[in-house]
Amino acid sequence: MNGSGTRARLPRSGALLLAGALAAGTVVAGAGTGAAAADPCAGSGPLPYTCAQPGDLIDVRLGELHPTQAVLGFDQVFYKLGRYGSDRDEAAGGVNKRFDDWCETNGQEEAATAGPGARLDDPSSFSCTVPVGQETPDTIAPIKTAVVGPGGKLYLTDGHHTLTSFLEGPDGSPDLRIRLRVTDNFSSLSTPAFWQRMTEQKKVWLRDENNRPLGVDRLPDRLGITHFRDDPYRSLVYFTRDIGYEVPDGATEFLEFSWGAWLRGEHDTKAYDLTAPGPYLDLVKGASKSMAALAPDAVVDDGRTAAQLGRIDAWNGGKKETGGEFAKLGRPLSDPKPGKLAEALDYKARVLPVPACTRTVTGPRNGPLTVTDGVTCLDRAAQRGPVVVRPGAALVVTGSTLDGPLQADRAAAVHLCGSRVEGPVSVSRSSGPVRVGGPGCTANTLAGPVVLTGNTGGVLLAANTVDGPLVCSANRPGVDDTGRANEVGGPRTGQCAAL
Incomplete structure (x- = not known):
């Protein structure tokens, strides 16, 4: 529901208070219609995003946001998800890191309390150290940023990894709320003029996972890890933070991508096993040393110098490999305080591999689709008509809509x-994995009944919205929701009775 969110037209301090109240669950009615609609930004009532001014804080749903980049560093997100799904923080007497991250991102510093059963989608179940209305410039600084575009659509310009991690986390969904800071309002521009302005002001990253140019038509239309491509160099840069570079004050958007573009000419990620901690750590060491060795005035990417991008003065803060941030990064999972790399790889190991496509369907397609052999992939497709998967064939559907039944x-x-x-979904007697949501797989909306029966390759069914009944039986070794319950509108029976 883009452009239909509201904010109150108040002095800046009032805007902060309203945004916080919304985050806490206060309901504010939508803008009215009638005579007042002639000037939608007049008055003091709830107003549309088109009325937002630079510096305003607005409360939003994650599902409202439009990305301005097509790629993520998946391993960075995997680190966050591994940490969010762990009970290590609670076992040590603290609160789970996702509450700290949410409070920081919402301009409220860090979590103060989070009781048993606390959830990000229930703000009454936890609290932050800085109450709403008492924010300072320092606590507001980490709030992610957005631009208001034509029609009041919100375009995220910072925080794609953080907000994707919230959405894919244990209690995440498109309805999860967070505050953003508006940097620009370009809602009066036409769509072509909007993208021209965004490009000129470097508020959009138009390169793919191989650093090749792409058009705005290839940007995802929503958050969710499935809707992005994976750029391993973006993950690599994340792990070199505070070892080879530091995020400078006033950092520009997409700073890490600029470093990643430069590293492509220095280090080949394909020469390393990025599922194993030893080789991955070797790559981080080599890359970070290359970054730190640059002259401050060396041009890294798009005219930006190493100094402008935060090149560190001394590798690893001047410490040896056995100390500093590099040593912290390399701590194994068995350590009381594991390193980011170990937690990322532990979560990554839970992500099911996807078979290579032998046929790919994108964009609109009308008529029945029968998959008789090989691997058919529907990637950002709009399939109108039934889909049938025959014995021995495989189907991979990502970021698509299917208007009709799916039977395999x-x-x-x-x-x-x-x-x-x-339409109805029926998957039976599959010999390989059946994945409907789960690690590395954004949840789905299934408008009809879902029947999963007799599958022997494992079934993942996590965090989906199922409008009809959910029936599961005779699946081996069972059906796993990975701790993320499904929202089911009809009865649940069999192995899915508790999912």
Whole structure:
């Protein structure tokens, strides 16, 4: 629901108070219609995003946000998700890191309390150290930023990794709320003029996972890890933070991507096993040393120098490999305080591999689709008509809509991620994995009944919205929701009775 969110037209301090109240669950009615609609920004009532001014804080749903980049560093997100899903913080007498991260991102410093059963989607279950209305410039600084575009759509310009981690986390969904700071309001521009302005002001990253140019039509239309491509160099830069570079004050958008573009000419990620901590740590060491060795005035990317991008004065803060941030990064999972790399790789190991596509469907497609062999991938497709998967064939659906039933019997594999199906879903007797949500796979919306029966390759069914009944039986070794319950509108039976 883009452009339909509201904010109150108040003095800046009042805007802060309203945004915090919204984050705490206060309901504010939508803007009215009638005579007052001639000037939608007049008065003191709730107003649309088109009325937001630079510096305003607005309360938003994650599902309202439009990305301004097509790629993420998946391993950075995996680190966050591994940490968010762990009970290590609670076992040590603290609160889970996701509450600290949410409070910081919301301009409220860090978590103060989070009782048993606390959830990000229930703000009454936890508190932050800085109450709403008592924010300072320092606590507001970490709030992520957005630009208001044509039609009041919100375009995220910072925080894609953080907010994707919230959405994919244990209690995340498109309805999870957070505050953003508006940097610009370009809502009066036409769509072509808007993208021209965004490009000129470097508020959009138009390169793909291989650093090749792409058009704005290839940007994702929503958050969720499934909707992005993975850039391993972006993850690499994240792990070199405070070892080879430091985020400078007033950092520009997409700073890490600029470092990643430069590292492509210095280090080949394909020469390293990025599922194993030893080789990955070797890559981080080499890359960070290359960054620190640059002259301050060396041009890194797009005219920006190493100094402007935060090149560190001394590698690892002048400490040896056995100390400093590099040593912290390399701590194993068995350590009382594991390093980011170990937690990222532990979560990464839970992400099911996707078979290579032998046929890919993108964009609109009308008529029945029958998959008889190989691996058919629907990638950002709009399939109108039934989909049938024959024995031995595989189907991978990512970021797509299916207007019709989906039926698979004795398939080799079925992957359904970040998609919507307007019709019944039936998957039976599959010999390989059946994944409907789960690690690395954004949840789906399934508008009809779902039947999963007799599958023997494992079934993941996590965090989805199922409007009809959910029936699961005779699946081996069972059905796993990975701790993220599904929202089911109809009865749940069999193995899915508790999911």
